[in-house]
Amino acid sequence: MTVSLTLQNVSAHYGPTKVLDDLSLHVGEGELVSLLGASGCGKTTTLRLVAGFLQPTSGTIRLGDRDLTRLPAHARNIGLVFQTYALFPHLSVLDNVAFGLKQRGMGTAQRRAKAKEMLERVGLAQFAERYPANLSGGQRQRVALARALVIEPPLLMFDEPLSNLDAKLRVDMRVEIRRLQRANGTTALYVTHDQEEAFSISDRVAIMNAGRIEQLDSPEVLYSRPANAFVADFVGFENMIPMRAIAEAGDGVRAEMAGGATLDLYRSDFTVPGRDFIFAARPEGLTVAREGKGISARISLRTYLGRAYQYRCNTPAGEIVANGPLSDPLEPGTDVVLVPNPAQCCLLKAESR
């Protein structure tokens, strides 16, 4: 059974503090959506609201055609995987996995068989009789996953499930989570502060800030076409240069920046002459060259990245971080030109923060 999850105009408060501000979110059938943001952005609050551990002050939460908003947490039938794993320390691995089946009134023999089967799927059948204290972090997370999956919930939720694992295991586990979620076709909501994790595992990612969703899109769109300065900064557009379009120039537009320097750019919807906008570029979106068409700059610092050199450059519009080829190392003090590489740059509305 696959269903969709819909949050409509949901607000939530901790005492007088508003932690979620009129949030709407739709997760399609079988889709995995991540909530991504720094701590305090409201992503965990959103998950706790859907789980039923918190009550929204307004708005509705629906799962398929069921209205969850006022349903007690234990009646929601949602599989939840915690950052701390939250395994029951007094129960064996098998009894941990069978816990949800027991609550559903399934007989002992049947639920043990089913739990065992699920443990086999996550490769932990031989640990069934152990206690959680005797398992490694990765194994515990697998048990937590099995425990959430065995009740065959229409919705799976993950609260920073990989934060307590080491880097290598994190990659393995996220592949495994994605594989199991795909195989079951379960709709899933995934909370994380790790951009790489969110982008690699999700169909769509919601970037959250101060209790709102700044942008909800596929990882590809978020990465190349951020909707505003917050998202652009979040996905690595380190340089944000305010500009004003002054004239049409061939297929594009001629823009002027602080200090009077001009730059010819490809056209974007709001770069009509006279309009202010922000030119956003990743360090690799500006190539440091001895000559060419671009922003004039002087190198102040060079660092070695392995795949390229990175330069901090002084320009009339402020400090800009840009990359240059390994074949041509340049010394601090050299006058250079920063040539834009359109694929790694984008234009943002000036009125966005």
Next chain:
Amino acid sequence: MPVPAPPTGRRGKNKRLRDRMNPRLFAWVLAIPATLFVALGLGLPVLSTFATTIGEAAGPLQPYIAFFTSGFRRTVLWRTMEVSLITTAISVVVGFATAWVVARAPGRIKSLLIIAAVFPLLTSVVVRSFAWMVILGKNGIVNTALLGLGFIGEPLSMLYTEGAVIVAMVYLFVPLMILTLVGVLEGIPRDLTDAATSLGATPAAAFRQVVLPMAVPGLIVGAVLVFTGSFTSYATPQLLGGERQMMMGTFLYQRAMVTFDWVGASTIAAVMTIVTLATVLVMSRLARKLNPVTG
């Protein structure tokens, strides 16, 4: 310039005991004062008590046979057991409920609640027992209130009953239970009850299947504290039970200080020691059975 090696201690002129001994032996040396204190202050008196019951009597087990064949003494032992068990049971229920509220309260309120729970422990047992005499007496608060409201025609005699002793003992010992359980319940992460709930456990089921088994170690420690405290108490049964509700503690005092029956008094003391010890053993066995991981 070469850096001189640190002094090894063995070469130094004023060698220290710590440096000359191997560390494990030194640890034992550190334990000597406390060991001596316990051995002289506790071990010897207990041994001499047991020795008295065996050495100074007609036969080796004669005082114990006398103890258990006397109907009166059996009644006192049984009453003490009964009062202590009921006190423990009530303290478990009352203490658990209170501890649960305290453990889940937000920081500042929690500190206030804990202070409130500890506060009675700061006054003397005698004073606290005496307070109950004032409350339960013929002209006490309870009787005055009931008379005034017209529920009863003449004052109830509540003092010098088992009930009075139990009420006062619960009041005395419940803070110990609360403190022990708050520690244990605070150690149960909220994620665990959340996880149980998300898996479909009703609040009652989550409590029974997760909170209760995890609280077993605290329950056992608390129960042992309350039971042994009640079983060996003297002031409370003396003040609120009197001669009519004699318990082991008051009985022991009477034998030793009123009738100067040293063998009899030692026997009572020995029986008390054995019962308390047995209770602790049974309780910890129970804990291991109920919670295989933490017990």
